Amino acid sequence: QVKLVQSGAEVKKPGASMRVSCKTSGYTFTHNFVHWVRQAPGQGLEWMGLINPNFGDTTYAQKFQGRVTMTRDTSTSTAYMALSGLKSDDTAIYFCAKSRMYCSSGICFEYLEVWGQGTLVSVSS
Amino acid sequence: SSELTQDPAVSVALGQTVRITCQGDTLRRNYVSWYQQKPGQAPTLVVYGKNNRPSGIPDRFSASSSGDTTSLTITGARAEDEADYYCNSRDSSGKQYVFGAGTKVTV
Secondary structure, eight states: EEEEEEOEEEETTOOEEEEEEEEESSSOOOGGGEEEEETTTTTOEEEEEEEEHHHHHHEOOOTTTTEEEEEEEHHHHHHHHEEEEGGGGGGGGEEEEEEEEETTTTTTEEEEEEEOOEEEEOOOO | OSSSSSOOOEEEEEOOOEEEEOOOOGGSSOOOOEEEEEEEOOOEEEEEEEOOOOOOTTTTEEEETTEEEEEEESSSOOGGGGGEEEEEEEOSSSSSEEOOOOEEEEE
């Protein structure tokens, strides 16, 4: 079955960078986008961006542009999300999710079909 | 603030029906997906598009839409439906996605 397995928890200092991996299996990696979503403690979900594993093109949420980099390795079916210039309010659980396209009446959008287990990143001095 | 507005919390008696709404101008021309999240767990997809459920999601979950508001309805709520529910759709640029702030459902 489809699985997304993320890397383990990290503790970082302010100003540092972090990178979370998302290893996928059970489907053809290049056929579906991978989205990244984060959730600060006690807060809601926040969409960060997506990568098209087929071509490597990305779309980032405006809030993270200039700080986030999403990449992929098609040889290992793994997606990566790197965030630089970490601040304390970047402390959050980071999720990856495989999306699937839905189209009806000429309108298309991506829904998040399967999620990874989440990776806790703590930023503290 | 999010482009998608959800009520912070709703409560429902066991076996009764509850409607969770997601409001935003972009919903007039975009579809929504709904996610359930229980404490300590990753979100799971419950409904997407006009009214589609992934396999394994019970048919007591349904979606409907009118104008700028999309609703997730739980008909015959069960104790295990107690969770946070989030809507997600494209933002006003059409290129990015945005979540609503979430609705805590208490059964």
